[in-house]
Amino acid sequence: MKILIYSPLFYPSIGGLQNVVSVLASEFVRQGHEVKVVCQVPDPEAKVFPFEVLRQIGPQQLLKLTIWCDVYFQVHWSLKGIWPLLLVRRPLVLSHQGFYRRADDSWIWQDRLKHFATRFATNISASQAVADSLPTRSTVIPNPYQDDIFGEIPDIDRDRDLIFLGRLVPEKGADLLLEALANLKRLGLTPRLTVVGSGTEESNLRQQAKNLNIVDRVDFVGVKRERELVELLNAHKILVIPSRWQEPFGIVALEGIACGCLAIGSEEGGLKDAIGPCGVTFPNENVEALTQAIFDFLTAAEKIHFFTASAPEHLSRHTRAAVAKAYLQVIERVV
Numbered sequence: 001m002k003i004l005i006y007s008p009l010f011y012p013s014i015g016g017l018q019n020v021v022s023v024l025a026s027e028f029v030r031q032g033h034e035v036k037v038v039c040q041v042p043d044p045e046a047k048v049f050p051f052e053v054l055r056q057i058g059p060q061q062l063l064k065l066t067i068w069c070d071v072y073f074q075v076h077w078s079l080k081g082i083w084p085l086l087l088v089r090r091p092l093v094l095s096h097q098g099f100y101r102r103a104d105d106s107w108i109w110q111d112r113l114k115h116f117a118t119r120f121a122t123n124i125s126a127s128q129a130v131a132d133s134l135p136t137r138s139t140v141i142p143n144p145y146q147d148d149i150f151g152e153i154p155d156i157d158r159d160r161d162l163i164f165l166g167r168l169v170p171e172k173g174a175d176l177l178l179e180a181l182a183n184l185k186r187l188g189l190t191p192r193l194t195v196v197g198s199g200t201e202e203s204n205l206r207q208q209a210k211n212l213n214i215v216d217r218v219d220f221v222g223v224k225r226e227r228e229l230v231e232l233l234n235a236h237k238i239l240v241i242p243s244r245w246q247e248p249f250g251i252v253a254l255e256g257i258a259c260g261c262l263a264i265g266s267e268e269g270g271l272k273d274a275i276g277p278c279g280v281t282f283p284n285e286n287v288e289a290l291t292q293a294i295f296d297f298l299t300a301a302e303k304i305h306f307f308t309a310s311a312p313e314h315l316s317r318h319t320r321a322a323v324a325k326a327y328l329q330v331i332e333r334v335v
Contacts, residue, residue: 001033001335004069006081010039010055011047014223015167016143016251017097020126021075023144024095025051027324036065038081059083066090071335077114091334092121095327096130096138098248099269122334124327126249127270139330142273144323145254147315149226152260156234161191161298163236163261165229165252168199173242173266175201175208176287180242182212183291189298195220196232233259237304238297241265241275244285250274254318257311262304264293274318277310 007021025035026049035051042055054061066072066084074081076097085092096118100111115135123138125131131138162181166172174195181193195205195218202220209215224232233239239256241247246269253263253274263279265271272281282289297303316322 001332002068002070003028003033003035003073003331004065004071005035005037005073005075006078007037007075008040008078008081010037010041010053011049012043012045013041016249017076019146019251020095020097020143022049023146023320024075024324024327025049027144027320028328030321031324031328033328036069038062038065063087071331073331077117079110079113079117082117091331093331093334094118094121094123095141096123096125096134096248097143099130099133099246101133122330124330127273129246129268129270129273130248141323141326141330142318143249143251143254144318144320145251145258145315147258147319150230150233150255150258152258153231153234156231158235158237158260160194160236162193162238162240162294163196163233163256164193164240164242165196165233165256166241168195168197168201168205170201171243171245172197172199173244173285174205176242176244176285176290177240178205178208178212178214178218179287180291180294181214181217183287184295184298185214185217187291187295189295190217191294191298193218194232194236196222196224196229198223229255230259233261236261237301238294239263239279240290240294241271242290243269243271245269246284247271247274253279254315257308258315260308260311262297262307264290264297276314278307278314280307 028035029050037053063084066088072090073093075095100114118136125138126143209218239261243266248270250271257278263275266284267281268284
């Protein structure tokens with residue numbers, strides 16, 4: 001089967017969406033299909049993938065690729081890439097990786113058009129929360145994590161307490177975690193926090209740590225990838241994902257769980273699906289509840305082992321092969 005994947009974002013840009021595209025495309029090829037990925041991101045390094053990547057192509061080439069394929073597959077809705085299907089009849093499969101609305105929950109005309117156009121596609125959603133937000137039926141298939149990269153390393157001492165992994169932007173809520181850390185200090189606990197990532201809020205977060213008098217308990221280590229990131233996660237007990245907004249899913253939770261961390265995350269949206277039985281959730285933006293959740297686990301280490309024991313079964317539903325197989329079952333029915 002010839003599968004054309006249209007995704008405006010792809011490597012070397014960083015994010016969960018890009019990882020999903022890479023994992024699915026690689027697994028589709030491994031399971032015997034021909035795959036081409038179209039994106040709008042240049043790559044000066046020209047990294048080689050097991051599938052062809054076409055970057056910033058023109059309309060004529062995109063039309064030829066649409067004629068070539070058996071199925072047109074988009075990972076997250078992009079109206080800019082859908083026009084060839086007005087000229088060439090091909091099955092359209094949409095993988096919905098987020099909510100089609102603004103940060104303040106308002107809608108603009110593009111959001112309404114995307115909702116309407118789902119009626120003419122076969123829809124797959126990364127979580128039940130995303131599926132519930134759509135006007136048409138959608139099959140829920142959870143996102144995969146890179147199980148060939150993320151896993152436990154027995155010879156690394158798990159002697160660090162808390163780790164945050166994500167973009168340093170307001171919606172990811174790292175500032176809420178710093179507030180919780182200050183609250184824990186007042187309660188007599190002084191855990192260390194490692195902040196992994198970069199973003200526009202980094203300078204504000206560093207200043208906040210100074211203002212809260214916890215600068216000696218917070219380590220900003222920048223962006224980490226693959227082996228270096230895996231080693232960092234293996235050295236920590238608790239991964240905290242304090243997102244303000246409703247996360248559509250939360251691959252970072254799977255990465256942490258695979259490396260032996262317990263996960264604490266905000267409960268609205270799809271993050272609770274990613275965490276599953278391997279951690280706990282708290283109401284979004286509720287610093288007191290977040291503080292209490294961290295306090296409970298830091299003062300009762302045996303609770304952590306109870307939750308992490310559920311990891312193997314939970315992760316088995318999110319392996320690259322399992323998720324790709326579920327996608328292919330839907331795609332093959334359409335074709």
